[in-house]
Amino acid sequence: MAQKSQAHDKQVLHKLGYAQELSRRMSGFSNFAISFSIICILAGGISAFPAAFNALGSGGAFLIWLVGGVLALSVAFGMGQIASSFPTAGGLYHWSSHLGGKFWGWATAWFNLIGLICVVSSVDVLLYTVFFKDLLLATVLGVDVSGWGATQQTIFLVIALGSQAILNHYYIDITTKLTDWSGYVILGLTVILIVTLFAFSSVPLDFTRLWTFQNVTGDAGGGVVPFRTESVAFAFLLGLSYVCYTITGFDASAHTSEETQDAQVNVPKGMWTAVFWSWVFGLVAVAAYVLTMPDLNEAAALGWGSFFYMWSASRMPFALSLFLAVGMVLVNYVCALAGLTSTSRMMYAFARDGGLPASKTLSNVSTKYRTP
16 A cells, blocks of 8 residues: 555655655655644744743734644644645745746745745744753753853754754654654643643633733833723734744644655645644643743743743642653753654755756755755
């Protein structure tokens, strides 16, 4: 059955004008997992949380995730529909070339490539600043990191990005296993975090917080939104950056189309299921964050520290907080690893069509590792 599927995938790819150079090693779950790992609600869902909470308060954060998730899901359905007809690496730019012409394909390619590079870089930076340094070392272990600066960050990023690049090129099977593993771990850790926050909270549950809106732009929100606006609608739009940053990168399912078995079915399914489950579990997580904060005004005034305020207020045991913090560091590392996989496939596809400098080199596929 698998051989029949691979033969069909190869035939579809040939009809689109491309040879089967990459290895079709990814199952439907693996295709889902790479997008789910990049979205990673324990990455942007935490580091970007103040973008919503420190704009419109507790109700704003909840509603922004609710509405933003619906919008993201509609995009995933639309992209999935196109991916079922054009299951190729490169995804977005290849679709744009077919549907809108060469110029739109070229423009989409560059925007997508720049975006992917920025996403991988930002995730690794936040892996260091938010999860490794501030959460694991400073908050949980009590390490004094006040003197840490650019040197420590640079060393960390070189190690993180270097190891992710090596895994992507030489150990793609391990990379796939890690992203598969991450799919399970993200769900498990999210559930444990939610249960922990409620179980060890000293705050009486007040569900009205989920529909209580408060304009905390400017100084009231610790300057997360650096100016005060009287427009609640504008504050809501600014807060949507929370969802835009978190529920993104699910085009990874498309970028790995040529490595996915039964791509015309599994790629669209991988996209929308990754977005759907991220949205559902993320919504419950956001509710847990705002419901377990001792004081909403005090949390908002701390700006980008509002999540840490909520975390520190919890009476969770040290062993449990250490387990959660280490788990978040690991899934954030895999988040960036999956993002780099997506980036490399997009670059490979664009270079294959001659769109990048040194395209011949960048489109070369290793005969040994079957990776770009």
